[in-house]
Amino acid sequence: MLKEKLQEVKDQNTNLYEHLNNLLTKILLDNPKNAFELFEDYSFQVKSNGFKFEKYDEFDNAERSKIKMDQSIQQKTLKLINKINLGTDEEPQEATQTGYLPNLIEESYLYEWAGIGIDENYKIFKALTLLSVTKQASKLRFWGKIMGRQKDYYIAEGIATTQVEDGELPPEVEPRGTGVNTKSYWACNDLLNDKDWIELPLITPQQINTSRQIKYIFTGNLENDVITNPYFFGKEKHLLKAQIVRITQSTVIIPKGQYILREGEPREIDPAPEYKLPGFHDLKTLNDWIHFNQNILNCGRLVHLIPSELPEGIEPEAYQKQIENADPFENRLKPISNDKNAWKIRIVGDTTDYNPLSKDTNNKVNNGVIIIKSLVWPGLVTVYSNKVLSQLYYGYGYKATNNHFYPKQPQQVQSEQPDLPEQPEPNFPAEVPQQPQD
């Protein structure tokens, strides 16, 4: 009797009895904790979604496509995590050897103390291992992540040992392996796609100088045009490489004393003989750290260009002195405390000195973490703890500016000269051939 009564109250498709059935089924299936508060909510949802009691075990199509997508992603992830297999499934081919790659998992623990979280660090690590095998790159490391508007870039730094033909380079471009193009960088959008690591191209001094005048947020697509003023002649991959090189050249720091200047050639450095990484207490202030890399000169290169054909009457040495005075080198291994307002240093973690296991109690163990962050390139962080030194960049790829950035105004387009007023054509009478005079 009650059932018939409830079936009277009806809409087009359903009636109250069915609605109550469907509603209670949904609540029983979902089993939320605060079902009482959400009762009206469920009623509304069931009405709008048309949930039916009989079809409770059918997935709707949206769920099914989600599951398919999940499956393909899980398969790709599995392939990444498994042992590297360069062949196919039937004929597995092991990777022969990989270059040096620091253990990102251990370093992530240090970075967590610094407040830097490396998402998916295991996948990055495996992807880098694969890169090291396929491109035969030595001294590979995870350089960092540059966030972009549509996608982000994961960047790896290393030295590629496979021979690459660059073709004819203009004379001012520093060739591969020297100057600003010493290290190679690879960028990747999607970690699960191993073909995605693309090596960034060589850059020219003009590109470096233009990149110093613009401020740009990357889109995430390496082949995009960069529309700025002054115009950047190159695609996003060139600008990306230029920014990466600028960041690396000005922010890599090492403890004082690890390298010394070479005698006679103050621009070169050698590892100091018999050097041991200092303990925690010796690195607590900014004075203990020095720059490792050379600065990029104003001309956009690391060393000046001496043209092969000098104008007459000028000696090569005099010419070299002249351009060096105009665009001087900065001292190598200069301490970072000289850079005004450029660094901040923090100490976190457990800073108690523990006695080591061996009887020698002079070398105490300290697990404190020293963090140095750059204020000029926000996102650059160096961590040091227990003899492990590491550096990473997680940012947008532009410098911190004190002023609002305004791009340079494009030059005035000169107005056309007004046309000269038209002059009437000179109208001489037609020439009459002169009669020969007698």
Add this chain to the structure above:
Amino acid sequence: MDISFNDLKFIQQIGQTLNLEERIKLKLAILKIQEHYTFDEVLFWGRVEGVEKDYYIAMGIQYKGQYEFPLKKFYWSSNNYHFAELPKYNEEYALRAENLREPFTGQHEHIVFKTEEEINFEDSLEIPAQLPAKHFSELERLSFVVQQIEFQCASIPVGSYRLTPTHELIRKTFKGVKPELKNYQHFRAPIRKDKQDLIARDEALYKEDFLDSLVEDSPNQQWSLQTDSTQRNITLRNLIWPGYVTYNNDYTFGYAYFGDGIKNSDFEFLL
């Protein structure tokens, strides 16, 4: 962000996180806020980094009994993890602070602007007494920046809250949204006419997107919507206030700010 800090993996997509010490101390300190003032929820809002010290911000939300939009109250603390209420800021000087590009120092008494006001009053003996001028301190700058970020950026996915017949907001069972910008809305009392009308006509009770949509924000490119490699963990980042993230996956959602408190006011020139 919930104080169980299970959601930190989303913030790691922009490279930020809280270390062990911060998590433990923040959780304790935030629970202490509940002792003095009972909110429906007390969440961790974010961390503003300074040169010497950092600031941690917590937010208490009261849903019940609030008509139209819940009440939000902000608390700040320095590295001593002792939360205090975030004070009001001086409105005139605050607008100048919006485009400041110097980093926060971490000292909350640090003076950002010297104000020229001096408060004079005359007591009965007609000797004017002058109070020392109250300068615009870094704490006020922090307060202003937090309110601005909350107003301009704070956003939630569509379908996460609904409006009850008494115009209170309550949380719904959240099932996830597709990663599209139209599926996100501002977590503030609506200021746009169409949504206000919707609420006034009570149609908002049956709609999921009754708050200001992010699609109508200008410039539209300030929002960057990305997923991680599993394609399930979605983060929506803001490029004008870099460090702000709204995140969700199929089970949870939230937002937080992890940055240096400096606005990219020249954003339009960076594209």
